[in-house]
Amino acid sequence: MSLEVKQQSLRLGRFERGVHLVTGNVLRGLTIASGCRAGLLHVQLLHTSCSLALNENASPDVRMDLEAFLDQLVPDDTGYFSHTAEGRDDMPAHVKSVVTGSSLILPLSNGHPVLGTWQGIYLCEHRDAGGERRLHATVIGDFS
Amino acid sequence: MSLEVKQQSLRLGRFERGVHLVTGNVLRGLTIASGCRAGLLHVQLLHTSCSLALNENASPDVRMDLEAFLDQLVPDDTGYFSHTAEGRDDMPAHVKSVVTGSSLILPLSNGHPVLGTWQGIYLCEHRDAGGERRLHATVIGDFS
Amino acid sequence: MSLEVKQQSLRLGRFERGVHLVTGNVLRGLTIASGCRAGLLHVQLLHTSCSLALNENASPDVRMDLEAFLDQLVPDDTGYFSHTAEGRDDMPAHVKSVVTGSSLILPLSNGHPVLGTWQGIYLCEHRDAGGERRLHATVIGDFS
Numbered sequence: 001m002s003l004e005v006k007q008q009s010l011r012l013g014r015f016e017r018g019v020h021l022v023t024g025n026v027l028r029g030l031t032i033a034s035g036c037r038a039g040l041l042h043v044q045l046l047h048t049s050c051s052l053a054l055n056e057n058a059s060p061d062v063r064m065d066l067e068a069f070l071d072q073l074v075p076d077d078t079g080y081f082s083h084t085a086e087g088r089d090d091m092p093a094h095v096k097s098v099v100t101g102s103s104l105i106l107p108l109s110n111g112h113p114v115l116g117t118w119q120g121i122y123l124c125e126h127r128d129a130g131g132e133r134r135l136h137a138t139v140i141g142d143f144s
Numbered sequence: 145m146s147l148e149v150k151q152q153s154l155r156l157g158r159f160e161r162g163v164h165l166v167t168g169n170v171l172r173g174l175t176i177a178s179g180c181r182a183g184l185l186h187v188q189l190l191h192t193s194c195s196l197a198l199n200e201n202a203s204p205d206v207r208m209d210l211e212a213f214l215d216q217l218v219p220d221d222t223g224y225f226s227h228t229a230e231g232r233d234d235m236p237a238h239v240k241s242v243v244t245g246s247s248l249i250l251p252l253s254n255g256h257p258v259l260g261t262w263q264g265i266y267l268c269e270h271r272d273a274g275g276e277r278r279l280h281a282t283v284i285g286d287f288s
Numbered sequence: 289m290s291l292e293v294k295q296q297s298l299r300l301g302r303f304e305r306g307v308h309l310v311t312g313n314v315l316r317g318l319t320i321a322s323g324c325r326a327g328l329l330h331v332q333l334l335h336t337s338c339s340l341a342l343n344e345n346a347s348p349d350v351r352m353d354l355e356a357f358l359d360q361l362v363p364d365d366t367g368y369f370s371h372t373a374e375g376r377d378d379m380p381a382h383v384k385s386v387v388t389g390s391s392l393i394l395p396l397s398n399g400h401p402v403l404g405t406w407q408g409i410y411l412c413e414h415r416d417a418g419g420e421r422r423l424h425a426t427v428i429g430d431f432s
Binding site: 048 | 289291325326327328341342343344350352353354356360361387388392393394395397402403404406407410428429430
């Protein structure tokens with residue numbers, strides 16, 4: 001067995017506010033998992049107002065309902081927020097990012113993430129105009 | 145030092161809806177941590193309507209109150225959800241899974257997870273009848 | 289490439305109830321990342337009533353608003369909690385810890401965590417008098 005660490009940065013692109021299924025976007029851009037027999041893949045957003053989650057990869061309804069839940073949990077017009085200078089969607093975006101989390105770690109087997117049948121990677125864009133989102137990816141595993 | 149990666153799948157069994165302390169269930173089924181002097185253990189649920197958490201291992205009250213909180217946070221009769229075809233507990237389960245998270249990563253030392261005195265592993269079953277739950281486990285560490 | 293695993297415990301100290309930026313505290317105490325060309329850093333709180341998050345490192349307003357959100361999400365006087373013997377802030381602290389999470393995993397490059405420009409490490413102290421908080425840190429990476 002021969003363990004290696006590989007890292008890369010990965011541009012995800014721009015997304016509308018909402019919850020997006022990005023499994024394909026992540027895997028297409030990820031070159032460092034290739035040849036990894038077994039290991040772990042860590043992906044981290046380098047931003048504080050969007051987040052990553054693992055959830056249902058089939059029905060778009062689930063992603064719409066998750067967005068609706070998050071908007072109801074932390075409304076744009078939350079009256080007690082004082083950090084409002086960057087827009088009414090900014091502080092809610094920070095809170096949603098903390099609640100959901102900004103990184104994922106997945107098992108890798110034969111170059112592919114191990115996911116349940118119904119699991120996919122969500123990018124949750126919490127800003128109205130978040131701009132381009134970037135990930136930093138790390139693979140530690142057996143490349144023998 | 146000789147690093148290795150080991151992976152296994154692990155059946156947790158069926159659980160009633162609620163928050164369950166499963167530290168023992170996980171450790172009894174986990175064979176790949178044996179002999180690991182130092183490393184990391186990653187466990188991931190292969191499902192989208194249950195979750196894992198690390199919290200208080202002593203009082204059953206804490207687990208009951210956590211379940212009550214989650215049920216109040218995302219009620220089964222949430223009116224604005226559109227993903228309702230799989231039951232009134234389904235979409236709330238997806239949301240709770242995102243809020244709580246579906247994987248854990250723990251330090252390993254001398255074959256055992258490093259946990260605080262009061263820390264234990266929770267399986268949060270968010271469905272009324274979730275069926276059998278499975279984990280995929282990965283250990284990366286020093287097996288010399 | 290020569291992979292190694294290193295572990296250490298780390299005392300963070302005592303913090304007032306609230307959300308604190310502790311990037312510097314963590315990095316000053318962390319000796320095991322030194323010399324790591326590329327890898328992963330895992331830090332885990334050994335407690336069940338405080339939590340770690342990654343978010344905005346500039347404006348103190350963000351941390352105050354996050355605390356206000358968490359206090360509104362799980363008020364100290366939540367009427368339906370039964371785990372009340374350890375104080376009215378205890379069960380809310382457990383819930384907040386589960387929602388936010390008690391560990392972080394970060395990429396390491398040339399001995400330093402890879403963070404976005406605006407990302408910092410938050411310690412969220414959910415107790416009125418939480419006492420000294422401790423982390424267990426693990427680095428797996430290339431030390432050649």
